[in-house]
Amino acid sequence: xxxKDDFLKYLCQTSKEPLGxxxxxxxxxxxxxxxxxxxxxxxxxxSVANVGHRHPKVMEAIRKQSExxxxxxxxxxxxxxxxxxxxxxxxxxxxIKDAQAYLAVSGAEAVExxxxxxxxxxxxxxxxxxxxSYHGDTFGAMSVMGRKEMREPYEPLLEGVKFLPFDDTxxxxxxxxxxxxxxxxxxxxxxxxxxxxxxxMKVLRRQCDxxxxxxxxxxxxxxxxxxxxxxxxxxxxxxxxIMVLAKALGGGMPLAAFVGKRxxxxxxxxxxPFSHLTTFGGHPLSxxxxxxxxxxxxxxxxxxxxxxxxxxFRNTLEGLKRMGLIAEVRGMGLLxxxxxxxxxxxxxxxxxxRELGLLVGTAMHDERVLRLVPPLNITNTDLITGLELLTKxxxxxxxx
Numbered sequence: 080x081x082x083k084d085d086f087l088k089y090l091c092q093t094s095k096e097p098l099g100x101x102x103x104x105x106x107x108x109x110x111x112x113x114x115x116x117x118x119x120x121x122x123x124x125x126s127v128a129n130v131g132h133r134h135p136k137v138m139e140a141i142r143k144q145s146e147x148x149x150x151x152x153x154x155x156x157x158x159x160x161x162x163x164x165x166x167x168x169x170x171x172x173x174x175i176k177d178a179q180a181y182l183a184v185s186g187a188e189a190v191e192x193x194x195x196x197x198x199x200x201x202x203x204x205x206x207x208x209x210x211x212s213y214h215g216d217t218f219g220a221m222s223v224m225g226r227k228e229m230r231e232p233y234e235p236l237l238e239g240v241k242f243l244p245f246d247d248t249x250x251x252x253x254x255x256x257x258x259x260x261x262x263x264x265x266x267x268x269x270x271x272x273x274x275x276x277x278x279x280m281k282v283l284r285r286q287c288d289x290x291x292x293x294x295x296x297x298x299x300x301x302x303x304x305x306x307x308x309x310x311x312x313x314x315x316x317x318x319x320x321i322m323v324l325a326k327a328l329g330g331g332m333p334l335a336a337f338v339g340k341r342x343x344x345x346x347x348x349x350x351x352p353f354s355h356l357t358t359f360g361g362h363p364l365s366x367x368x369x370x371x372x373x374x375x376x377x378x379x380x381x382x383x384x385x386x387x388x389x390x391x392f393r394n395t396l397e398g399l400k401r402m403g404l405i406a407e408v409r410g411m412g413l414l415x416x417x418x419x420x421x422x423x424x425x426x427x428x429x430x431x432x433r434e435l436g437l438l439v440g441t442a443m444h445d446e447r448v449l450r451l452v453p454p455l456n457i458t459n460t461d462l463i464t465g466l467e468l469l470t471k472x473x474x475x476x477x478x479x
Contacts, residue, residue, distance in 0.1 A: 082101055103115070105128075107457075108132070108461045119437050120438045120453060121452065122440050126299075126305055126452045127326045129372070129376065130327070130455070136371045137331060137375070140330075141364055144366075148363060154182065154358065161363050161366045162182065168374075169336060169373065174313065175340055178340065178344075180337070181344065182366070185333065186297075186335050187215025187216055189325055190219065190220040191220060192337050193323050194259075195355055196343060197259045197293040199346045200259075201259045201291065204239050205240070205257040207260070208225050208261075210226075210245055211444050212225035212262075219237060222236035225270070241258075246279045247279070254286045258292040260295050261293070263296065264300070265306075265312050269443040269450075272409040274410065281315060293343065299323055302324050303372075306412040308386075308412070310322070311411070321340070324337070330369055332365040332368040333365055334368070385412035388455075392462070395469075404477040405417050405419065410451075413457075424477065425441050431471075451469075
């Protein structure tokens with residue numbers, strides 16, 4: 080039996096048509112399959128490989144930490160130097176003043192912790208989220224997912240969740256003194272790379288301040304330089320009370336966090352103590368990789384790089400839009416959405432691109448949208464070559 084047969088038989092499948100590439104290795108912004116075929120990667124593990132695959136400094140950090148210790152004690156009981164150093168650097172880099180970080184394993188776990196903490200801090204039960212949002216697939220995270228079709232098979236979920244239209248300022252009046260927290264992606268990725276207006280984000284911050292609701296930014300996909308700023312909220316000069324991070328945070332290792340104001344985060348140590356626990360959150364190996372990735376992001380100016388390369392990306396796509404092959408171009412930095420005329424066409428582009436040696440994907444909640452998220456340190460050569468392959472794939476799918 081082949082590896083692919085084992086994959087299909089023994090791994091629980093979450094779709095009827097998995098990508099199915101048998102991966103041999105990955106390096107930088109390129110991936111190879113078991114036949115030796117090479118692909119330029121415009122998926123990056125869905126925004127995980129911001130610093131590229133197997134960055135030498137990340138690999139060295141993992142090696143050094145693996146020679147010292149792995150898991151020795153559950154989260155925040157033993158003093159682990161690599162964990163403490165990572166938390167310090169993350170808090171200092173965050174847009175939140177006087178911050179503390181709770182380290183987790185996955186984005187959904189971090190969302191759960193952020194929602195729990197907001198309820199405990201405010202003593203309220205209501206949540207506000209937005210249509211087409213995605214925050215994870217555990218019960219609490221799914222309860223604030225803004226797509227009814229994804230929630231319905233698992234209902235009843237958390238009660239008291241209001242879903243508002245995204246980027247609709249007038250609807251924000253629904254945030255009131257019964258609201259424990261508002262959770263929002265500064266740019267909706269799975270929702271089709273939808274970017275809100277500056278006015279909407281500022282009114283949202285003001286409404287939370289006036290009502291005492293906790294403002295949670297889900298920066299799982301948008302954070303760590305992806306949008307051309309270290310944090311997407313910086314584009315509008317708006318800082319959250321709690322920020323959720325994952326994906327790129329571990330440099331390719333499983334690592335997540337929710338970072339919040341100290342006065343909010345301290346709730347987890349009292350009434351009762353141990354009110355939020357994790358065994359593997361902040362694993363030393365992941366923290367070592369995350370610390371290296373955070374330093375790379377700052378030292379190599381990856382946010383600035385994303386902004387500059389994003390302009391090249393957008394200019395190419397705008398040219399295709401003028402040719403009538405793309406309906407709309409969305410996004411910031413290297414989080415870019417190319418809206419095709421329909422989901423079938425987008426799917427054809429994905430397949431054609433793969434045949435040509437380029438990996439691209441579509442947004443979960445809007446399959447018309449090609450979600451394009453290459454590593455932030457992709458070389459100019461790989462970017463230009465990848466865009467040439469994408470252009471060919473779009474032309475083929477568009478019949479031109």
